[in-house]
Amino acid sequence: MITITKPVDLQNKALSLKREGKKIGLVPTMGFLHEGHMSLIGESKKKTDLTIVTIFVNPTQFGENEDYGKYPRDLERDKNLLVELGTDILFTPDSDDIYGDDYHTYINVEELSDIMCGKSRPIHFKGVCTIVNKLFNLAQPDIAFFGKKDYQQYVIIKRMSKDLNIPIDIAGCPIIREKDGLAMSSRNKYLSDSERKSAKLIYKTLKDSADKIKEGISDIETLCKKSKKTLLKDENIGKVDYYDFRDPENLSLLNGTRKQKEILIATAVWVGSTRLIDNIVIRL
Amino acid sequence: MITITKPVDLQNKALSLKREGKKIGLVPTMGFLHEGHMSLIGESKKKTDLTIVTIFVNPTQFGENEDYGKYPRDLERDKNLLVELGTDILFTPDSDDIYGDDYHTYINVEELSDIMCGKSRPIHFKGVCTIVNKLFNLAQPDIAFFGKKDYQQYVIIKRMSKDLNIPIDIAGCPIIREKDGLAMSSRNKYLSDSERKSAKLIYKTLKDSADKIKEGISDIETLCKKSKKTLLKDENIGKVDYYDFRDPENLSLLNGTRKQKEILIATAVWVGSTRLIDNIVIRL
Numbered sequence: 001m002i003t004i005t006k007p008v009d010l011q012n013k014a015l016s017l018k019r020e021g022k023k024i025g026l027v028p029t030m031g032f033l034h035e036g037h038m039s040l041i042g043e044s045k046k047k048t049d050l051t052i053v054t055i056f057v058n059p060t061q062f063g064e065n066e067d068y069g070k071y072p073r074d075l076e077r078d079k080n081l082l083v084e085l086g087t088d089i090l091f092t093p094d095s096d097d098i099y100g101d102d103y104h105t106y107i108n109v110e111e112l113s114d115i116m117c118g119k120s121r122p123i124h125f126k127g128v129c130t131i132v133n134k135l136f137n138l139a140q141p142d143i144a145f146f147g148k149k150d151y152q153q154y155v156i157i158k159r160m161s162k163d164l165n166i167p168i169d170i171a172g173c174p175i176i177r178e179k180d181g182l183a184m185s186s187r188n189k190y191l192s193d194s195e196r197k198s199a200k201l202i203y204k205t206l207k208d209s210a211d212k213i214k215e216g217i218s219d220i221e222t223l224c225k226k227s228k229k230t231l232l233k234d235e236n237i238g239k240v241d242y243y244d245f246r247d248p249e250n251l252s253l254l255n256g257t258r259k260q261k262e263i264l265i266a267t268a269v270w271v272g273s274t275r276l277i278d279n280i281v282i283r284l
Numbered sequence: 285m286i287t288i289t290k291p292v293d294l295q296n297k298a299l300s301l302k303r304e305g306k307k308i309g310l311v312p313t314m315g316f317l318h319e320g321h322m323s324l325i326g327e328s329k330k331k332t333d334l335t336i337v338t339i340f341v342n343p344t345q346f347g348e349n350e351d352y353g354k355y356p357r358d359l360e361r362d363k364n365l366l367v368e369l370g371t372d373i374l375f376t377p378d379s380d381d382i383y384g385d386d387y388h389t390y391i392n393v394e395e396l397s398d399i400m401c402g403k404s405r406p407i408h409f410k411g412v413c414t415i416v417n418k419l420f421n422l423a424q425p426d427i428a429f430f431g432k433k434d435y436q437q438y439v440i441i442k443r444m445s446k447d448l449n450i451p452i453d454i455a456g457c458p459i460i461r462e463k464d465g466l467a468m469s470s471r472n473k474y475l476s477d478s479e480r481k482s483a484k485l486i487y488k489t490l491k492d493s494a495d496k497i498k499e500g501i502s503d504i505e506t507l508c509k510k511s512k513k514t515l516l517k518d519e520n521i522g523k524v525d526y527y528d529f530r531d532p533e534n535l536s537l538l539n540g541t542r543k544q545k546e547i548l549i550a551t552a553v554w555v556g557s558t559r560l561i562d563n564i565v566i567r568l
Contacts, residue, residue, distance in 0.1 A: 163384075
């Protein structure tokens, strides 16, 4: 595995690989890798000639009171994992090399960035789109791989790519879960033992909602209220930022009477001081 | 010359040219071509293997009360000119194919887009950056050519490209002028005979300012006031949006005491109901 830290070096390498006709896969991560990331790398290795993994905790997608400073980092452990997985290139830039002194340019996917997670994290997706666009330009991938745990991010990046005519396939990969159903996330590390037990309730509740919809229940409003109540009954769960039933293509909010073929149920839940997200897509 | 109207066709063509190792030049225009555009195409032909010219009057860079509807168009005349100049590919898309129904993504170069022309045209540069980024992704150029009459646009596009790590050289080409000094612009067509005579005062005033600075005058504030007064004395000139002395690299406003090696003098002037821009860069 080659490790690159300077943006210009990655771009020169990628452009030269493209000239050789190589098909490049990109897996952008913030590091502290788990099986979710590993599955993305596995997909990339299956579908491309060469896999570039990036590890960069991107400051512009964190709000002022968020966990940028304490976001878990373990580069040595990550590097060993990436070598084992057969990663070709690791890109781990410094923030100063990504955003210079005089940095001014941001990409915003309007409307889609203002709902769901965007409501409580107003600058988040602008930061995500900007860094992902930069990584696209640096790594020159044919396919970029994103996990569907961050479902809204996946939809927004697909939308950005389509809107800006970016010639890159955006591949969304399934959520990888712990045995008890908790979606894998680097942020799970923040949970105390007792919070970890409560956290499994998130997937359990999503699954209950999905089952009820499959059974034919169409009163989404009541289902939503009950699900929130179930979650908030847990002593470690203080707040549910949202618990939404939406169109998985365009994220439009569903009401009770509408009959969809596919429904996204997505939620953001505070377990102690940790904000976790999860979702299920049902095909009826 | 090949004429292409569908974005996907241009992108497929460009990607295949890139695979062949061709060096592509891009000249983005809004059509109604004049000698300014012709000089950009000439530069592209000198420096690349293949020149793509785009003609697209981009709706997202016009404000509600601006001249999108009446912007001059003459595609047949433009096509003949482009063939004469040896253009390889002309791209003339429909607006619906560039911005679909569900279009959401915009690029903004913050701060630089809020000054000078951005003050009176608040959404202008967001629209410019968005369309230029899209054209970059569609045409896959190695070099893109822009006229320095739109000096702020040139600086903003250079900034966008640097910030987003876009691997394209941004070439700024000199202003082409009429015999009496008026900068060539498709909007000059709007001027009545009497307004056309007044319009030459813009360059004359800029040149007077430049001469005075070269002679050693350093009181920029007084120079600015006098220049505006000179312009406004003309019966056809109703308003000067700005008359600024700035750093040509980062567009920061200069004050009288600062000693710069290079100074941009830029102005936007209303001649009748036509808003014209022009500038001079002085090297001391």
